[in-house]
Amino acid sequence: MTPAARVQAAIELIDQIAAGRPAEKVLTTWGRTSRYAGSKDRAAVRDLVFDALRCWRSAAVLGGGESGRSRMLGVIRQRGEDPETIFSGQGHAPAELSDAERDAGRAPDGDAALDLPDWLAARFRDSLGAATEATAQALRARAEVFLRVNSLRGTVDQAVAQLAQDGITAEPHPLSPTALRVTEGARAIARSDAYLSGAVELQDAASQAVVDLLPLGSGSSVLDYCAGGGGKALAMAARLGGGRVDAHDAAPRRMADLPARAQRAGANVRIVSEPRGAYDLVFCDVPCSGSGAWRRAPEGKWRLTAPQLADLCVTQAGILDRAARLVAPGGCLSYATCSVLAEENADQIRRFLERSPDWRLEVARQFLPSDGGDGFFVAVLRS
Template sequence: MTPAARVHAAIELLDQISTGRPAEQVLTTWGRTSRYAGSKDRAAVRDLVFDALRCWRSAAVTGGGESGRARMLGVVRLRGEDPDAIFTGQGHAPAALSDAERGAGRAPEGNEALDLPDWLATRFRDSLGEVADETAQALRSRADVFLRVNPKRGTVSQAIARLAEDGIVAASHPLSPTALRVTDGARAIARSDAYLSGAVELQDAASQAVVDALPLVPGLSVLDYCAGGGGKALAMAARLGDSRVDAHDAAPQRMADLPARADRAGVNIRIVQKPRGPYDLVFCDVPCSGSGAWRRAPEGKWRLTQARLSELCVIQAEILDQAARLVSPGGCLAYATCSVLGEENAEQVSAFLARAPARRIEMQRQFLPSDGGDGFFVAVFRLGDVTKPQLCREIPGRLTCS
């Protein structure tokens, strides 16, 4: 496919996404049905689609419309490229621009230029103050690719050397002692010996730093209460030596690959459907807006509503209260989000402490893209008023304890 043909394909995919279809679903279907598109073509089209999603609002303003064609025209203009070199109408390129299209569009202003819905921009400024605009701008660009070095399978320098053998260039990153930033060859990671042998895992540097902040030492009993795919459970287990991490999630199917990944990494993880305490440490990486990771999942920015954000905050508070009952007296409860919004982070911390004065905060930190990774938040509580462990059961939409 030519560069112009890739843009034409992206236009059609954006039109499908704008109807409400999930981007990943649209891209997967297109990749399976477009036999003419090689792996490099599929990757390039995916990059174009995600570039448009990151700049969904500013691209529409710059391109003069909300169709896939207008937004891709906007992306081309935002990049400073010549639209007439792409919109030629020749071969599989998009049709040539009309006079109306050439005259349409303007420079985005204010929240348009930040690619934030107006209601969300207010939350950003309330949460982040003087760094709000800088953070919003950072979320408009592609994220770096990071790897986590598994100390059970070798050192950082050994991992770098093994990756280089497969043409992957990586270097240490200061945000975490196990973090590697990949600067070349990222698309070869999944086929590399270092990855297949469990020496490295894909994981954002700030996500690794969240685990670094936890009070983990061998011998502790640890529960990952909202394990999801299990990335942080794997990172915790690697720090615990031969000690086991229990992993739980309200949607167990998310953990389907975790046993195989744990075996590959040489760590001890047990999946538990109904966790029973007490645990020395319970870690809750709760459902959230995902606002700190919108470089990787930009669609979430435009799907999020005020009502959904309020619902998420209620769920987060419920999870904290439920997980606290699984912590041994004097043990730790850790709370994390991939969000930069105060109501999901510092405000949740304050509310949780207010509900039981005997609890105390050990540490909290907000990571921002300016630190080098995604936006994450982590807080660690010491609990002195934990009641006896309770059995948690799943009911539609949430977890409850009885």
Template sequence: MTPAARAQAAIEVLDRIGPEIAAEQALTNWARGARYAGSGDRAAVRDLVFDVLRRRRSAAVRGGGEGGRALLRGSLLLSGEDPDRLFTGERHAPAPLDERERAAGSDPGAEDLMDLPDWLCALFRESLGDAAADVAEALRHRAPVFLRVNTLRADIATAQAALNEDGIATRPHPLSAQALEVLENPRRINGSRAFRDGLVELQDAASQAVVDALPLRPGQRVLDYCAGGGGKALAMAARTRGQVMAHDSDPGRMRDLPARAARAGAEIVPLPNPTGQYDVVLCDVPCSGSGAWRRAPEGKWTLTPDRLDALRDVQAAILRRAQGYVAPGGVLAYATCSVLEPENMSQIRIFCADLPEWRCASDRQFLPADGGDGFFVACMTRLR
């Protein structure tokens, strides 16, 4: 596909996204009907669509409308690109822009350039203060790609050498001692020897730093209570060099975890129903995902105040249940990939106020300025 044909495909996908069809589904439906599109074409169309979703509000203002053509035109103009290069009408390209379209649009204002709904602009400022605008700006752009070096299989130098064999350039990142930022050819990772042999795992640097913040030691009993795909469970197993129990309310989310653990040489035991007590219990709870909206930008536009309230109820309930699995002297860790105060320290204050035998021993908010996604982690201990 030519760049112009990819632009037309992106317009069609954008026009399909709505309350009933999510972005990933719209992309999948398009790809199924576009057998001529190779893997590079599909990746390029996805990039165009996600670039628009990251800055949908400002793209709509600059492009003069909410339709796919206007949004893509606005996104291109915001990036300093000339839309006429793609809107040529030749073969499978978008039709040329008419005079009405050329006259439409205006320069986005400061609120538009936060690329959030109005209620989230206000909540960002309440949660982040002076950092709100910088965080919102970071979420308008693509996220870097990070790897975690699996210390059960390799050290940093060995992993980098193996990645170099497949043309994947990396550099260490200060957020975590095991983090590598991918500089070249990120789409080669899954096919690389380093990945196949379990030397590295795809994991955001701030997500790795969350695990680094946990007081883990060899010999501890560890439970990942909201394991999901198991990225943090694998990182914890590498730190403790021992067994980690993994639980999720939806066991289907853990379906790939046994294969991932085998590749990594990690001992992960999925638990449908946890029992007993543990030295460290991690609750990486369901959340808005606001810290990771660079990777899943549709969440900006689908989150509502009611949905946020419902998530906070789920988070509080998980903390209440999980604290019963913490052994005397143990640690209850709470984590989100959110930058919103109501999901983060506010939850810890409420929990400790309701259960005064618990206290917060440490907490940390990671922001995109630190290099990775936005994450929050707090470690709590029970007073004797």
């Protein structure tokens, strides 16, 4: 596919997403049915679609409309490229621009320049204050690729050397002692020996930093109450040096790949369907808006509604209350989100402490993209 043909494919996919179809499903279906598209074509079209999703509002303003064609015109203008070279009408390229399209569009301003819906922009300002614009702008850009070095399999230096053998360049990142930032060869990670042998795992640097803040001592009994895919459970097991982490999730199918991942990593992780007893640490990485990770999953920024956010806050409070009953006397309850919104983070902890006076807050940290990774919040409470 030519670069222009890739843009035309992205235009058609964006129209489907705008009509309400999930982005991942649209891209997967297109990849399966478009036999003419090679792996590089699929990756390039995916990048174009996600660039449009990250800048959904500003691209529409700059392109002069809300169609897939207008949004891709806006994306191309944002990149500083000449749209005439893409919209040529030649072969499988998009049709030539009309005079109206050439004249349409303007520089976005206000909340459109932040690429946030108005109601969310207000929540960002309430939550982040002076950091609002920098955070919103960071969420408009592609996320960097990070790896977690699995200390059960080797050292940081060994992992860097092993990655280099497969053409992947990575360097330590200051946010976590186990974090590597990939600077070259990211698309080769899943096929690399370092990944397949369990020496490294894909995990955001701030996500790793969340685990670094957890009170994990030798012999600690640990429950990951909302384990999901299990990335943090694996990181906790590595920190325990072979100690066991119990993993639970209200939707067990989310943990389907966890046993294989744990075996590859040499991690002692046990899936439990109904946690019982008392744990030294119960960790809750709760369902949330995902606002801190919207550069990786930008569709959520435009699908989220205020009622959905309110429902999430109710769910989070219920998880905290249930998980607290699984903590041993003197033990810790840890709460985490990949959100930058105060109502899911500091406000949620404040409300929990108001209704649970026997608990006290020991640590709270809000990570923002300016720290080098995604936006995460973590709090550690002790009974």
